[in-house]
Amino acid sequence: MADLLIVDDDEDLSSLLAEVLEDRGHQVRVARDGRQGLWCVEQQKPDVVLLDVEMPVLDGPGMAYGLFISDLGRELIPIVLLSGAAQLARLAGRIGTPYFLSKPYPLEVLFDVLHRALTERSPPHAHHLLDQAAP
């Protein structure tokens, strides 16, 4: 149905999530950090990125910023922010995505959010991140 990219450093969580989503007919790839995630996007543009916040090497906001500045259409990929971080709503606001879920979440809610992201396809608008990155 859709090409999904999970970017999360928790192996169990991401492989379980991949299995569940594959069972629903999606094509799923998994990356362990933001840099791997950017590499996967370069290989093939996914329909939606399921993105964790805190990760080694390159964190979630860092990857969102990478997608945004590449300016090759990748900035238009909807991002679903999945995290246990406190103040998740604020983080999502900074990335500019309307799709975010606080861990742990009921599976049905995830399906619901994912469905919205796939149908509405609202791109993140990471202007705030850009403002912060500027000197």
Added chain:
Amino acid sequence: MTALAATKGRVLVVDDELIVALDLQERLTQLGYSVVATVGTADEAVASASALKPELVLMDIRLKGGDGIDAAAAIRRERAIPIVFLTAFADDETVARAKRVRPDGYLIKPFEDRELQVVLELALFKHRAERDLAAREALFQTVLQSLGEAVVAIAADGTIQSFNPAAAALVGLEESAAVGRPAHEVLRFEGPPHELVLRDRLGSPRAIERTSRPLPIYEGLAGGEVLVLRDVSAARLEEARKSLTARVSDALAAASDEAGLIRAVAAQLASSVCDWCVIDLLGAGGAVAETAFAQAEAFRGPSRLGPLPVGRRHHQLTEVLLEPAAGSPLASALGLSAEDEDEAEAFSSRAVLSLPVPGSQGPLGKMSLGLRAPGRRLGVEAVGHLRDLAKRLGGALEKAQLYRATAAAVRSRDDVLAIVSHDLRNPLATIRIGLDALRASAAGADPSVSRKLTMMVRAAARMRRLIADLLDVATIDSGTLSFQSHRESLHGILQEVQESHAPQAKERGLEFAVSAPQDDLALHCDRERIEQALGNVIGNALKFTPPGGRVTLSAQVRPGEVELIVADTGIGISPDQLPRIFLRRWQAPHPGAPHLGSGLGLYITRGIVEGQGGRIWAESTPGKGTAFHLVLPAPSIDAGRDAASHAPS
């Protein structure tokens, strides 16, 4: 006695011619004098003068069996009384001899009464004046001798004229050795007037206050000056001590850790009271864990003098004063072993004072001060002062330790929170997703499996809530609870709350009614947080109201604010519990009530309401029910319309 007291003076007449003597006696009596005796020989004259104590002796120079001049000299040796000579022979040789006795008068026979009167009165007056002068001189000398201040009179030529005992003590020089010497040789002043120092005979400095008055120039006597010197060493020492205490206190306040504290105190001590200072701080094992070293700037010690190594052990932590300080006692005082005596040699000094740094549970370390330069000394009072400073240092060290322990506790709490917030959520998310997936695939299968899965899902949900509560409490406690406030509709919030709690009410067999005001109202708030706060209160109401009861949520709009009231017909809260319900970890002490919550719900609710600028309270009647009141500010954007439609009726 009255007759004697009324006389002009008591006179002893010495004349060997009986007729002359009787004539004199009569003339004297007529002039108002009383004659104590009339004698005719030199020996009698001396004996009477001694026994009868006349005020004046009228003495004939030529006496039978003796000489009046010799008799006068003998009387004078015994008593200082005026003597007037009488003679008929005024030859030069006799006059010269008589002058040597320094008579107070001289009468040539024959003489008139008038002459006699004038000579006697002058002699008595002069004698009395001299006596008064002597008494004054004695008084003056006594005052001078007993003055605490050193008084030195200096003649116009610069030599010392008088030098009282206080001056002698101050300079360390006897009066006899000082008088007549040039003042600048005896009194060696140094320094500016406000810090004047006088070196005594041995070179020791004394802090001095000096006042100077010129001596009057009087009838040709050249002036000079009188110096009054006050030893203010003690006062200046006290002042220096107070200033050192103040500087140490400042240094203690400025230092942030134990190493900084001992460095600061060592530096202050070495810059004021000693030539070098070592402060050791003991570690947990009793060995020196931190050490500080400082030496006086003015003092050029051997180049080997420097910080001692850590890891030394102090075998004695009592107070030691070593004078002189060298060899193994010094090594021991510095916590060096016998083999390290070479190391200690660099520190050998005229005196070393070693003091424990006291703590409430025993010594925290040791403070050693060395004196090398001559002229510096540690008095008994100085030791007391240093003991006080060591105590201050000990107090500051304990405070720093306490601060460090507290900071570590806070850090460890923050670490725990970070783990809870992030690291615990990932595995919980895995469990939740796994359970949901299993439940979906097990639908329609064995009902006992599906029931167990549902219980596990509920447990995971409760864990999630507990984690969220813990995080909220942590952010409320640290004052970092933040809000995403937007313009929100009151109707919208009430509707959402109704929808989310209706299933639970139905499940519990309760009536749940929400009554919204007729007109909607705009609130500026964090909708999610306000719904969370309302949800906590409604959740409690639903939990503690028996089936068949009623829970209501209503709103009262007033200018500038809205009051949300959650009322139930539940078990109520006892009056003694009511003031405590908004505290952390409060649990309803209801027998049989399930302890499902973390006891943090109402604490978080209050944190949210107050964080949004509102207030919250509860009213309750045990057995009848409870009402929670949440008042939120509603600075209406369209104030005019609101004021019109909600004016108090």
